[in-house]
Amino acid sequence: MHSRIAALVFYFALLLKGAVGLADNAGAVVLNTARPNDLSSAMRVFEDPTGKVSIADIVASDWATKFPATGEKNLNPGYSSSKFWVYIPLTNLSDNEEWFILPDYPVISFEAYLVRPDGAYEKARVRLSGERFSTRYIQIPSGMKANLFIQAYSPINVNLQFNMFSETLMYERLNQESQFVxxxxxxxxxxxxxxxxxxxxxxxxxxxxxxxxxxxxxxxxxxxxxxxxxxxxxxxxxxxxxxxxxxxxxxxxxxxxxxxxxxxxxxxxxxxxxxxxxxxxxxxxxxxxxxxxxxxxxxxxxxxxxxxxxxxxxxxxxxxxxxxxxxxxxxxxxxxxxxxxxxxxxxxxxxxxxxxxxxxxxxxxxxxxxxxxxxxxxxxxKQLQDSKGRAEAIANVKGRLLRVITHDISNPLSVVKASVYLLRNEDANVKRLDSIARAVGVIEEIIRFVHKTEALDNGNRVATDLVKVSEVFESLSFVFQNLAVDKQISLVFEQDHPEMLVIAEKTSLTYEVIGNFISNAIKFSSAGGTINVRANFAAEGYVQITVKDGGIGISKKSLAGVYDPLVNPSRMGTNGEIGGGFGILLAKAFIDNYGKSLKIESVSIEEKPLASGTTVSFLLNAPLTDSSRHQNLK
Known part of the structure; x- marks a missing residue:
């Protein structure tokens, strides 16, 4: 029983001694080996603009009492040509006696002095040389209270934050930071x-x-x-x-x-x-x-x-x-x-x-x-390489534009040739002569349109107007009906209303856009097939044009590159017809200019032999006049 009471008294005495020790060390940095010792928690700073103040001057005149209280700004003077003295009271309550002083900022020069209770002072030694951080080593006996003075300056900017480390922690700090940097x-x-x-x-x-x-x-x-x-x-x-x-x-x-x-x-x-x-x-x-x-x-x-x-x-x-x-x-x-x-x-x-x-x-x-x-x-x-490749491809497209146009001209020329052939074998009649005159008119219209394609080259908008869909379909029927009949293909035109209007450039819409899709449909369809060309009202303000065939279709690989000018998708038709392979690019250029939402869906004959075919659709703006609204309602 007495031994328990004695133990409690002894334990209480230790606590009391510790509390008194902490009170005695209030305001001082208490050194320990478990972590870095931040000296800024108790430091005071004195600025020396002349740079002539020495440690002897400080000790002799007891300047330590005149050091002002330090705030965060005082620890980071920034750009300054002054030298700075830092005063830190220390107490070493650990068993370690070897301590290393390191600045937080590596581009700083400093000297450190330990002033003992009897007034004697000792200059800290350079323990490590050739390191990023200036490092000073000093011995502080266990239990000693002393004052540390640091004189610091920097050719770049001044920072006065310092830490004291045991040797083990110092090397850990230096290695970690050096690895990161x-x-x-x-x-x-x-x-x-x-x-x-x-x-x-x-x-x-x-x-x-x-x-x-x-x-x-x-x-x-x-x-x-x-x-x-x-x-x-x-x-x-x-x-x-x-x-x-x-x-x-x-x-x-x-x-x-x-x-x-x-x-x-x-x-x-x-x-x-x-x-x-x-x-x-x-x-x-x-x-x-x-x-x-x-x-x-x-x-x-x-x-x-x-x-x-x-x-x-x-x-x-x-x-x-x-x-x-x-x-x-x-x-x-x-x-x-x-x-x-x-x-x-x-x-x-x-x-x-x-x-x-x-x-x-x-x-x-x-x-x-x-x-x-x-x-x-x-x-x-990469962008420049792509641009160069596309520029070369576009130049190639422009170089082949004449081939595309001549291909389009060949369609009405076939009407002229057929009419001339028939006229040779029968008496001339007005109907045949009208067909020839109309075909020549189509050729002239396409030739005039070639001059308008410069707008596409310059990135400008093509001049548009109100276009009657029925007139476009009638012109397309005139140009392509003979080609379709020659291949025993049915060409069907349908529209939601006979007075349907769209906003477009008539010649390009007729021959370079829809005509191109019909020409491809005929080229890749076999005898007995049907091609449906339809115009229907879509969302308010739009008309959708669709060209659908049951031909041999397009493979997934070819479909993926159908808009890429670096890829030439040209291939032979079902009767050996040859194309330039750039008609779709030209058609897309016009749709992008005055239409939208070009969509090509296709199933190749290799995928589904009995259900192959291609559907091409796109949207054109429709006039939102009272009459067109009335037509939509109808």
Missing amino acids: GIVAGIFLAMIIYNFVLFLTLRDRDHLYYLLFAIVNCHLNMMSVNYPDGIMHWFGIDWIPFIDFYRPLAPLTTIMFARSFLQTKKENPRLDKALLAYNAGLVVLILAAFFVSRNILNVIDDAYFLIGIGLLAAAGILSLKRGFRPSHNYLLGLALFTLGIFIYILRSEGLIPTNAWTLNLHIALQAAEAVLISLALSAKI
Whole structure:
């Protein structure tokens, strides 16, 4: 019983001692080995604009009591040429006596001093050399209370966040961060090598500007995290004095790439002039580095860089609006770049803390941007190749247009030939002469129409008018009835109303659109077949034209490429007829111009020998006048 009471008293005494110890250490950083010790939780900061204050001055004059309370902004002074003294009270309650001091920001130089209770001070030693982070090592006996003073400065921007680690945790931290940054650097390097190979292969100006953009941005980003070791002195150059001249090259090379990639000079001359003026401003900033102090110039640079991001975004959006699909990846990459720049500026200005996330996220985002811009370049190459192929195919189509037109002319010529043949064997009569005159009139109409096809080449709308469907059908019957009879095929025309009207160009609708579909139907139908040509009211404001046959049909493979100008679907008819293979493309061009919803459904004779055939349908606009509404109701 007494032993239990004694144990309780002893346990209570330990708790009381711990509570007193915590109270004694209030406001100090209590060191432990389980996790990194964040020194910012208890630090105070003193700015030394002269850079002449020494540790001896601080200890002798007891300046520690004059250090102001520290806020987040004090921990991130940002661009500054001053040196900063940091004061942190420490208590080591752990068994570990070897401690390592690491800054959160790698591009910072510092010295650390431990001031013991008796006033003596000791300078922390350099334990690791050749590492990304400046590292200092110091011994603090277990149970000791002491004051730590750190003098810090940075040639780029100042961040005063420090941690103390045990040796094990320090190596874990260094390895983890170096692995992540190494991966990011590998992505940059892979993009540079890949696009360098493409540049050597293609000799393309876009890839040259991409290489400049990627190399400059990669170098600046890697210097901002001091990776790899020695990057500040690559090629035997001390880059730090040239940072102010070097930084504007990042947006300058980005603007050069964007102008080339998005073709702003050709597509948007006014915006292109704005981009050129912006680059001139960057040159001014480079020259200003000779006269303006770094801390002032860098703030001006950051604000000016944001204007550049706005111009780059405007160029991408306008490019996307004109149908340049690679702009998707460009804009997504720019969005990631913008986020990275904002994080960098906010951290540099001390508006957000520096940690593993904010330090490395901006370079990860810019590496992702480099990948997306490279993908945009690849997409542009593919689009250019497709455009080249289609341009060649379209040129081929235009070259064969005469063949298509002569094919259409041959249909009324067959009427002329038949009529002439009959006239040779019988007395001339008015009916035969009328047929010849009408066939010649059709030929003249088609020839006149050839001159109108220039509208399609220029991408303009074909002039349309009200067209009576009955007149179109009557002309088609005149041209194709003899061909159908020769092959013993029935050609049937039907319409919902005899006064049905559509909005179209009459000649092309008759001979290049519906005539083409009827010609194909006759060509690929066998004796005894029937071809139905029908016009019916569809949704309000539309008339549907359908040409249906029971011929040999189209295979699925051929049907999949029926609209592709790179594929020539020409094949022999059931009686050995030969076609150019481009009539459907010409018909589709006119339907796209003044109609809509061209649809081709087909079952080949190989799939269903007893149920093969093709159905072609499309919609034409119908006039919404009172009379047409009345006709619809009828």
